[in-house]
Amino acid sequence: MFTRDQRSFETEAGLPCGSPGLPTHLPQLFPKFVAQRSVTLDRCSRDTEFLAGRLCARAALAELCGGAMDISLPIGDSGAPVWPRGFIGSISHAAGLVSAVVAPAARARGIGFDIEAITPESTARTILDDLATVEETTLAQDGHSEIAPGVTALFSLKEAVFKCLYPIVRTYFDFRDVTVESLDLKSGRARVRLVSPVLTGQLGEIVLDGRVAVSGGIIFAGVLLPNEPAAALMPASEGRFRATTTACN
Numbered sequence: 001m002f003t004r005d006q007r008s009f010e011t012e013a014g015l016p017c018g019s020p021g022l023p024t025h026l027p028q029l030f031p032k033f034v035a036q037r038s039v040t041l042d043r044c045s046r047d048t049e050f051l052a053g054r055l056c057a058r059a060a061l062a063e064l065c066g067g068a069m070d071i072s073l074p075i076g077d078s079g080a081p082v083w084p085r086g087f088i089g090s091i092s093h094a095a096g097l098v099s100a101v102v103a104p105a106a107r108a109r110g111i112g113f114d115i116e117a118i119t120p121e122s123t124a125r126t127i128l129d130d131l132a133t134v135e136e137t138t139l140a141q142d143g144h145s146e147i148a149p150g151v152t153a154l155f156s157l158k159e160a161v162f163k164c165l166y167p168i169v170r171t172y173f174d175f176r177d178v179t180v181e182s183l184d185l186k187s188g189r190a191r192v193r194l195v196s197p198v199l200t201g202q203l204g205e206i207v208l209d210g211r212v213a214v215s216g217g218i219i220f221a222g223v224l225l226p227n228e229p230a231a232a233l234m235p236a237s238e239g240r241f242r243a244t245t246t247a248c249n
């Protein structure tokens with residue numbers, strides 16, 4: 001993540017960065033063509049998180065472009081960042097961690113990334129009804145008495161799907177408009193089916209391949225809608241994001 005210019009990044013930003021600043025537990029969920037930059041913050045105000053997200057995004061764009069980019073990344077439709085032509089990206093901030101992922105639009109149509117602190121058990125049980133079907137609840141539970149990690153993963157995955165697809169469909173959709181068909185926190189694999197006509201009407205009946213990781217009490221979730229045929233992308237055997245969509249009919 002921050003390997004080359006972490007120090008100058010923090011100094012330039014004047015951010016209240018945590019020490020040592022490098023989120024060592026941040027898992028890599030995406031294939032190599034995705035640039036990711038992250039920073040930890042000591043103090044989290046909304047302004048600071050916003051600024052840090054923009055700086056992470058610019059640093060990730062600079063990595064893809066091989067040099068700094070002087071761009072503003074304005075706030076667009078419904079809060080989604082406006083990425084420069086030729087790029088897509090996603091930003092998340094939670095639990096003192098801020099991260100941006102950016103990909104060339106030639107490689108992916110959409111990308112969504114989300115970070116969530118694992119919710120308390122009581123909250124997990126409260127939000128489950130709004131979030132999940134009976135089948136998804138079973139997935140989240142996975143035979144454990146504690147459901148908080150699984151429920152947070154469901155939530156985070158769906159937030160990542162929203163960030164990935166909203167800039168394409170430009171329509172608000174809800175937790176019930178997508179279904180998590182499989183979720184395995186051990187392998188980090190997940191599959192998310194688009195079920196609502198709001199989505200399938202524009203994108204077809206596809207299943208998105210997702211990735212989730214649990215580290216330090218935090219859930220990380222990523223989803224990528226590829227631009228290329230599945231075969232051209234990273235195979236699952238490489239242990240990274242498989243980045244396929246599967247036509248269901």
Ligand SMILES: CC(C)(COP(=O)(O)OP(=O)(O)OC[C@H]1O[C@@H](n2cnc3c(N)ncnc32)[C@H](O)[C@@H]1OP(=O)(O)O)[C@@H](O)C(=O)NCCC(=O)NCCS
Nearest residue numbers: 050053078079080091092093158159162163166173174175
């Ligand atoms: C927008 C939303 C997904 C943000 O997620 P969050 O967990 O609350 O917060 P995060 O820190 O992870 O993400 C915030 C970032 O999301 C991005 N974002 C906001 N609205 C967005 C949108 N419409 N499309 C894509 N990305 C968006 C922004 O980059 C924002 O950070 P910034 O304001 O600093 O630029 C969430 O607040 C929301 O509105 N959810 C309801 C819709 C939803 O999730 N439906 C479920 C679909 S299955």
